[in-house]
Amino acid sequence: MYRYDSFDQKFVDERVVHYRAQTERYLAGELPEDEFLQLRLRNGLYIQRLAPMLRVAVPYGILDSRQLRTLAHIARHYDRGYGHLSTRQNVQFNWPELAEVPDILQDLAEVQMHAIQTSGSCIRNITTDQFAGVSEDESVDPRPYCELIRQWSTSHPEFDWLPRKFKIAVTGASVDRAAVDVHDIGLVVFRTDSDEIQFDVKVGGGLGRTPVIGQMIRRGLPVRHLLTYLEAILRVYNRYGRRDNKYKARIKILVRAMTADGFRDKVDAEWAHLEGSPSTLTDEDLARMQAHFQPYPYDSQPASIDTLGSQRLEECAFDAWVRHNVAPHKQPGYAIVTLSTKLTGVPPGDVSDVQMDLVADWADRYGFGEIRISHEQNFVLPDVRFEQLFELWQQATSAQLGANNVGLLSDMICCPGGDYCSLANAKSIPLAEAIQRKFDSYDYQHDLGPLDLNISGCMNACGHHHVGHIGILGVDKKGAEFYQVSLGGHAGNGASLGQIIGPSFSRKDVPDTIETILQVYLDLRHEDEPFLLCFRRVGMDPFKERVYANPD
Numbered sequence: 387m388y389r390y391d392s393f394d395q396k397f398v399d400e401r402v403v404h405y406r407a408q409t410e411r412y413l414a415g416e417l418p419e420d421e422f423l424q425l426r427l428r429n430g431l432y433i434q435r436l437a438p439m440l441r442v443a444v445p446y447g448i449l450d451s452r453q454l455r456t457l458a459h460i461a462r463h464y465d466r467g468y469g470h471l472s473t474r475q476n477v478q479f480n481w482p483e484l485a486e487v488p489d490i491l492q493d494l495a496e497v498q499m500h501a502i503q504t505s506g507s508c509i510r511n512i513t514t515d516q517f518a519g520v521s522e523d524e525s526v527d528p529r530p531y532c533e534l535i536r537q538w539s540t541s542h543p544e545f546d547w548l549p550r551k552f553k554i555a556v557t558g559a560s561v562d563r564a565a566v567d568v569h570d571i572g573l574v575v576f577r578t579d580s581d582e583i584q585f586d587v588k589v590g591g592g593l594g595r596t597p598v599i600g601q602m603i604r605r606g607l608p609v610r611h612l613l614t615y616l617e618a619i620l621r622v623y624n625r626y627g628r629r630d631n632k633y634k635a636r637i638k639i640l641v642r643a644m645t646a647d648g649f650r651d652k653v654d655a656e657w658a659h660l661e662g663s664p665s666t667l668t669d670e671d672l673a674r675m676q677a678h679f680q681p682y683p684y685d686s687q688p689a690s691i692d693t694l695g696s697q698r699l700e701e702c703a704f705d706a707w708v709r710h711n712v713a714p715h716k717q718p719g720y721a722i723v724t725l726s727t728k729l730t731g732v733p734p735g736d737v738s739d740v741q742m743d744l745v746a747d748w749a750d751r752y753g754f755g756e757i758r759i760s761h762e763q764n765f766v767l768p769d770v771r772f773e774q775l776f777e778l779w780q781q782a783t784s785a786q787l788g789a790n791n792v793g794l795l796s797d798m799i800c801c802p803g804g805d806y807c808s809l810a811n812a813k814s815i816p817l818a819e820a821i822q823r824k825f826d827s828y829d830y831q832h833d834l835g836p837l838d839l840n841i842s843g844c845m846n847a848c849g850h851h852h853v854g855h856i857g858i859l860g861v862d863k864k865g866a867e868f869y870q871v872s873l874g875g876h877a878g879n880g881a882s883l884g885q886i887i888g889p890s891f892s893r894k895d896v897p898d899t900i901e902t903i904l905q906v907y908l909d910l911r912h913e914d915e916p917f918l919l920c921f922r923r924v925g926m927d928p929f930k931e932r933v934y935a936n937p938d
Contacts, residue, residue: 387448387756388533388678390498398495401502405429406488413485428508430501431487435808440479440487441504442494446514446532446556447475447759449499451746454757456497458742464490469742471727471735471763473799473850474553475513476504480806502540507548509539509620513555515563516760517722519679520768522714526558526575526583530675531612538613538665545620549627550635552620553592565761567591567600567881568853570637571619575609583609589619589649590641593847597883598638601646603653609672611657613665618657622649681717682754682769688719689773697776706828707779707790719772725765725782726789726797730822733815734800735763737787744785752778761877762799764792794831795839795904796822799850803843803860804867810843812860812867817841817893824897825904834904835916838876853877855918856903857884858896869896873903873929874921887930899933906932 390398408425411417417425426432430441442457449457457477461469464486470478482490494500503510512532519527535554539545545552556573557564566572572588585607591600607615623637626644641649698705713722725745728734737745745765749757752774758766765787770778782788791797798821801807803814818841825831840854851857857872869891872884891899906929911920921929 387450387529388445388675395495395498398498398500398502401429401500402488402491402495405491409485409488424506426487427506428503429487429491430504431482431484432505433808434480434806435804435810436806437481438484438487439806440482440490440501441472442477442479442499442501443504443511444476444499444759445536446512446518446529447516448518448529449757449759451749451755451757453497453499454742454746454749456493456499458739458746460490460493461739461742468736468738470733470802471737471759471765473761473763473801473848474511475516475759475761476511477759480802505551507550507552508546509542509548509552509554512536512539513553513564513569513761515557515559516724516758516766517563517713517768518558520715520717520720520722521559522716523561524559524716525577527679528556528558528564528573528575529679530672531573531575531585531609532556533678534613534667534671534675535616538616544617545624548620548624549629550632552623552637554616562878562881563761565850565853565877565881568593568597568850568877569600571616572600573612578606585609585612587615587619590638590646591881592636592638593850593852594636595633595845596636596638597847597852598642599881599883600638601641603646603650610667611661612667614660614663615653615657617665618653618660621656622652626652684717684769685719685771688717689771690719691772693773694775701776703783703790704776704779706832707788708775710790710794711792712775715769717769721770721772721775723767723770723775723778724760724792725767725787726792727764727787728791728797728822729786729789730796730826731819732786733802734798734818737765741785741787744781745787748778748781762792762797764797790828791831793836795825795834795837796831798822799838799840799854801842801849803841803849807843807848809846810860811845811862812843812869812893814841814843814849814860817858817860817869817896820893820897821900824901834907835914837917839900840875850877851875852883853881854884855921856900861890863890867893869893871896871899871903871933873926874918876918885926887926888934902933903929 412422432439465479554571555564555569558575568591574586587604588600753769800818804810838855840851841858842849842851843860853875859870875884876882
């Protein structure tokens with residue numbers, strides 16, 4: 387993984403000193419609220435419903451064991467003993483004291499971490515596949531390019547005050563686990579038959595009030611032009627994006643207004659001035675960055691997956707865990723393990739300081755000290771030997787991180803909702819728990835098969851409800867909390883936006899409504915047909931008719 391050089395460390399250290407002085411001036415009444423607002427946002431600090439919330443950057447979702455132990459320390463000493471894994475692969479703390487945030491940033495800086503550009507109208511954390519670099523279905527490791535984009539975009543003077551926040555995702559695998567189609571810019575990196583690295587570039591995707599699937603504007607962009615072409619896109623957006631209405635300021639609105647072809651023409655015209663500029667990547671630039679992401683010293687005589695045979699036969703729960711939580715690794719004898727945070731009764735994505743310390747220990751004991759955070763708000767250990775899986779499962783189960791539900795109904799995405807967020811119309815966490823309790827049976831979830839259920843407390847869509855196979859959106863109806871249900875969304879290959887099934891439901895009625903939807907699916911599916919494909923085949927009508935049927 388990438389390690390800071392002297393410039394990086396100096397940059398982050400000085401940023402902490404500056405923010406400490408700014409915070410002290412604000413608390414002393416010497417800095418007005420409106421001026422401090424932008425300063426705190428650029429350092430990851432929001433003011434939520436009950437307390438400040440600090441969002442810590444985890445670049446493309448990768449951190450090491452020392453960094454995770456520091457996050458555990460922050461949870462213990464500055465918060466209430468836990469942190470929250472976000473859908474953008476970051477970590478959030480919900481209860482820091484305003485005066486102590488500079489101390490937290492100092493602790494982060496000491497382990498090469500920060501909270502820069504985790505908020506505000508700037509380029510946010512670059513995200514990628516949580517299995518990047520180790521997945522069996524990957525053609526190109528996207529991590530070096532994520533890091534190049536991160537360095538290029540950090541405090542970029544031209545793009546530090548964009549019309550609105552801006553999100554970029556990169557994938558290099560055949561299965562899109564980075565949701566590139568619903569980002570402002572989505573990049574698919576691949577290797578050509580002549581062994582050249584190229585990118586397909588999509589723009590104008592996003593969720594929120596106006597959900598849109600991104601559109602392809604360039605295929606086969608040579609790697610050396612990656613940053614100059616991104617610069618051209620950002621310049622066009624910065625110049626023409628609306629600043630008079632924040633609800634119409636995202637690039638997706640601009641692309642829709644210009645059309646994809648019109649936007650591409652503007653970008654190409656701008657790129658004509660940038661092609662060959664100093665941002666053009668050289669072979670030396672690429673080699674320097676790729677050197678940070680070389681394979682670990684894997685065992686040259688790995689064990690076979692057959693070593694797990696007797697353990698899987700003797701322990702049904704372990705067998706289910708291997709089936710759902712363990713993914714193929716490109717290195718023989720190794721596996722990728724997802725540690726689920728989705729235990730019934732625990733808010734999805736919440737992890738305690740004790741759990742963070744344990745995951746850091748496991749990363750050292752069962753891997754090479756590396757941890758990932760997934761879009762689904764889970765931890766990932768990317769390099770576990772086959773013969774260590776059973777022991778890791780036992781440890782994870784004891785720590786309430788061994789649920790065998792990855793990819794199933796209870797592995798839901800859920801925003802903090804009205805319990806924390808001042809923007810939310812409704813609570814998400816109690817609804818998530820009610821659904822988890824109703825469908826707590828593993829056998830039932832296993833029979834349903836792969837199913838994405840996503841919950842957002844408001845139209846900002848932090849829970850990605852638009853792209854859930856079943857999406858739930860909290861809405862306000864004359865001061866009362868109700869929930870709108872949509873079906874058929876998908877964030878991966880062949881992305882689609884969910885269709886609203888009809889009028890909204892009260893919180894107490896949502897679990898029964900989900901049960902009805904699932905029963906329709908079970909009644910209508912073909913053998914081994916997953917929910918999404920069944921919905922696409924039969925359409926909305928059978929679900930709508932049953933859900934709103936008159937019980938009399």
